[in-house]
Amino acid sequence: EAQVTQNPRYLITVTGKKLTVTCSQNMNHEYMSWYRQDPGLGLRQIYYSMNVEVTDKGDVPEGYKVSRKEKRNFPLILESPSPNQTSLYFCASSQPGLAGLEQFFGPGTRLTVL
Amino acid sequence: AQSVTQLGSHVSVSEGALVLLRCNYSSSVPPYLFWYVQYPNQGLQLLLKYTSAATLVKGINGFEAEFKKSETSFHLTKPSAHMSDAAEYFCAVSASGGNKLVFGAGTILRVKS
Numbered sequence: 415e416a417q418v419t420q421n422p423r424y425l426i427t428v429t430g431k432k433l434t435v436t437c438s439q440n441m442n443h444e445y446m447s448w449y450r451q452d453p454g455l456g457l458r459q460i461y462y463s464m465n466v467e468v469t470d471k472g473d474v475p476e477g478y479k480v481s482r483k484e485k486r487n488f489p490l491i492l493e494s495p496s497p498n499q500t501s502l503y504f505c506a507s508s509q510p511g512l513a514g515l516e517q518f519f520g521p522g523t524r525l526t527v528l
Numbered sequence: 529a530q531s532v533t534q535l536g537s538h539v540s541v542s543e544g545a546l547v548l549l550r551c552n553y554s555s556s557v558p559p560y561l562f563w564y565v566q567y568p569n570q571g572l573q574l575l576l577k578y579t580s581a582a583t584l585v586k587g588i589n590g591f592e593a594e595f596k597k598s599e600t601s602f603h604l605t606k607p608s609a610h611m612s613d614a615a616e617y618f619c620a621v622s623a624s625g626g627n628k629l630v631f632g633a634g635t636i637l638r639v640k641s
Binding site for chain 2: 445456458472506516517
């Protein structure tokens, strides 16, 4: 089954404790992105990657890092989480050239930073 | 830069009534437009997408949307609301060569019995 998976689905942590949210897709897509969802703001892109070792900032990159060492994986790293990073996070993948440039989303990771 | 405006953060309809969720976009290039639905405590599910083929797009669960270039709109409709349609709906436009979606703020649909 074609899918995007994320782990963990739920995470409660404390300020300053480094964490990583993993993302993996099995569709051989070139593009991958991370979004955060906040009430009243919709989803906003954090970082994106157009291929292995190619990443760039999205609209709200502060406090986040990413890496793309393999095509299928795109982890999101919070080196020193703060309470304002409490949010719902989605990973997505897409393939250039596919009709409509549709993005496929993972199930989401709900992060709480105390 | 592309942007999306969804009019109405909350919409309430009676079961069986018409659903109309409004979306206006701004884009400097011919857009690809999407509607996603998010049920409580779930991820995003694609309802439908506009890819410059037909202007009237039919999606899942009886939803459809019409692309109107002159009005820069892509409103979502359903003739008869069902209780199971209660969810948050997001309109989005493809941007930056397809490596991201720009989302509206979302509209929460409430269906009254």
